[in-house]
Amino acid sequence: MSVNQQTVEETKAQIRGLVNEIAALAKSGATAEEFYPELLSRIITALAAAGGAIWLLDDDKQLKLQYQINAEPAILVEDTEDSVRHSRLISRVANAGQSLLVPPYSGTTDGDAQGNPTRYLLVLGALTHDGHNDGLIEVFQRPDTAPETQRGYLRFLEQMCSLAAEWLRSQKLRSLGDRQTLWQQADSFARAAHESLDLKETAYVVANEGRRLIGCDRVSVAIKKGRKCKVESISGQDTIENRSNIVAALNNLATRVCAAGEPLYHDGATEDLPPQIEEALEDYVDQSYGRNIAVLPLREPMRKLGAEEDTGAAGEIDRDNAHRGEVIGALIVEQIETDIPREIFRQRCDLVYEHGTRAIANSQSHSNLFMMPVWRSLGRATWILRARTLPKTLAVVGLVLIVALGLTFIQKDFNLSAEGTLEPTVRRQIFASVDGEVVDVLVKRNDVVKEGQLLVQLRNPDIDIQLEDLQGQISTTSAELAKVIGQQRISRREIDRADLLALQGQEGELRTKLESLGKKLELQMKRREELEVRSPINGVITTFDVENTLRSRPIMTGQVLLEVADLDQPYELKIQLPEKREGHLDQFIKQENISDELKVTYIMQLDPTMDPLEATLPIENISPRAEAHDEHGAVIEMEAIPSAESLQKMAPPPGSSVLAKIHCGRRASGFVFFHEIWEWLCKFFF
Template structure:
């Protein structure tokens, strides 16, 4: 049996087969044949002869016979019965004499493979099958086309809920759901935005390599008083490491060598002018010109030498602040390692001063934080816990929010937020730089349902409604 969908017919069922493979050659050829026959509106009785058939049907039947090896094939367009036929169930539908004005809704295909019964024998049987098939298919299509049919089916199956025995339970459940919905809409709750971050000293600096080179020396020897466990204390301006740049050393030696040679040449010219023995006016003038040229050359070489010397000084990396080195095992990490200009060598933090929390707020939540800062106050309250101490909550206030977002390590857009710790909190925490923090920013009061499901609603707005 084939059902008409638009201008084409699709094979929906084959007797004796539980499932259909729509991409198979036989099913595809049968669908094409049904489409061609339905387009004409006339029944097809094929018993081996194709001379009297239209060309498009002849090609379709030949292709199908090659695939199926059927001896005879009958294709009858199924037309929607009249309402008068529905009022008179005993009236039979004749596929050959049915009025052509009725809508074609599909086709029924009868084929004979092993036997070859004549049309006079098989026709009465086809009439009976045609009648039931046309009525059943028309009713199925009408039933399927009803608006929101799956909803009405679900409601129809749920009518047992309002029967006398189930009605009290139904009312109780409905009342409970109503109370829950009212609670979600009316009960106010703290609206908080969650974010991850790090606890670090306010005074914290990264140390960069200003020149490319190989690390050849790391830190001077520390006395026991200057060490605190594995932490190394350094003072501002103290040498941290020394780099070696072979190209820079060669450049320095070339410039210095040229400078020395030029200086010696200048000294000789000056000495000749001072002695002034046997010099003609022409020779004296030539020596004075040479002296001027050499002095300008020396002046240029001195500037080059100063620039190279400045680059050499930058090979010695010093501490920008007082503090401790927070980077782990720097000697093993950096010794004899080649680095490029701008590479981070280590971090130094002054742990004796104030600490702060730096949050990475997801961009889709940062807008609510900005709105709350405008509506309530800039210094919103923040509660946070430490990864190593999840049972204790600490508090602080927002002191700054970044003007732009940036890409985090997980490739998501985040907005940086700085949080100052409340007085006394810093003394309670056993602090270490870069401690992992989970925080919640208080953004005012909102209905409980919005606090719980606002991200689901925003997902629908972004992916469904937009």
């Protein structure tokens, strides 16, 4: 095999490899950004061409350059004579769907002049499938080749165009499928957005369904209230914490964008933004970490003037100025990690915006109608007057009327509830008369004691020391007095009168001192006797856990040690009536002109199932002033006299808690049942 023949075979093998690569690339799911460069570079390599370009027809049948390699600069400059002639040439070929070889510097010279203004041979391969023209592939080839070789270029390019057309066909099918899915999602979104006229529900639907339609991370809806915007809904959140930093920053951003009135698309660059928007945006991005953020001011659709007669009160929307109305809120779309192309992202944002702004505007107009909650409630209540439900409605109304009449005309006992305690009338609190320390506790709770019985033994070392000191002083003074008296007897005749008078004076001083020391000793003895705490009456110890409370405890003068009560004597019922109920009691006393006593019934809290016991409340035992109370605030203290016969069977412990009812005559049942609710409402709406 010759060298030339070997080179030809290697070239053919290389071309076959390139063709196989192009075929595999066409069958792959490559995107346009991946497919066009790979396809064109392999075609140029296979044909050993100078360059090439891929042109596709848009919806208006106009060619758009998709990708080029070393294309002639003259044909890429717009509005030049060469570029116009070239554009007419490739447009005719693409719309005709036929491949063509065009020599360099060739063309027509008529009114619609077209041709090849370049120095290359143009190999134009049409992209067609199923009778549809999609565009063409243009290859810039050297013109100094044989006609047969040029036709080979064209056949090869046609084969590559057929592979590329298959890829375009699959892309169109995929695009149609995506578009069909998008329209289904858009239809579902539109139905959901316009389903309710409640503003909160509409904002919630726009945020959540809009997020699904766009395919982003988060969508929020802010409603303008006055000059500020407040976030009404955030996708994926049932409630909004308005005090959180991120919500406050979002409110600020929406407010400033709405004040500017222009949409904001942020993809990281903030150089061209106004300072106030840039500051709010950076503050929000620092907390939300959003990569792409779109803030779209929601504008109320404008109505055409004079259209009410034909289209109703709402009027017809002015499509030309649909987005020039008053700003009513903002739609905030956020994407943290995005793989959505910018064009698709903005198209879907616009789609959500179109339906969302109208749905929110309609809901806001509906909600702002005068007394709309009342009319809505009345409208929902009309079902009760329909034919099937009318008998039931009349029955319910009749029942309510009967109940109301019963509550008005049926009388019931009106009682004022209060808490209280049962206390013996004869009871004594035993106080410490002197300071000391408890040495021994001789009784415990519920012990029966007699008057004068020793209960608690105290000790005070200071008293013992003072007693010892006084006794020593008395002994010393007595000895000195005896000495002076003895000197007087012995020396009465031997000393002169002056010395005798001095001894007599000294005797008087010693007797006075001895008398004073004796009184002090008597007082200290009484103080020592007071260290023995004795019962002042016959009774029962009522103090809880006396021994553990007092043993080895230092005691101060006046401190309560324990309590003794005589349970054989009558009890008294101490009642604490809340001050808020005193008005009813005073009103009853004045109306009935009661001057002696009131009737009281009570039950023991230790046994609420027992039969009520009776007591009488003398009018003079009602305190004229309120006293502070830890639980009820202020109370009126009263002392009722319980029936002795009922208490003899009970034998309640002193201090037992009771629930008492003070009888205040009879009143209407409705007042008895609901007077406290009525009084609370009066205080609440005061």
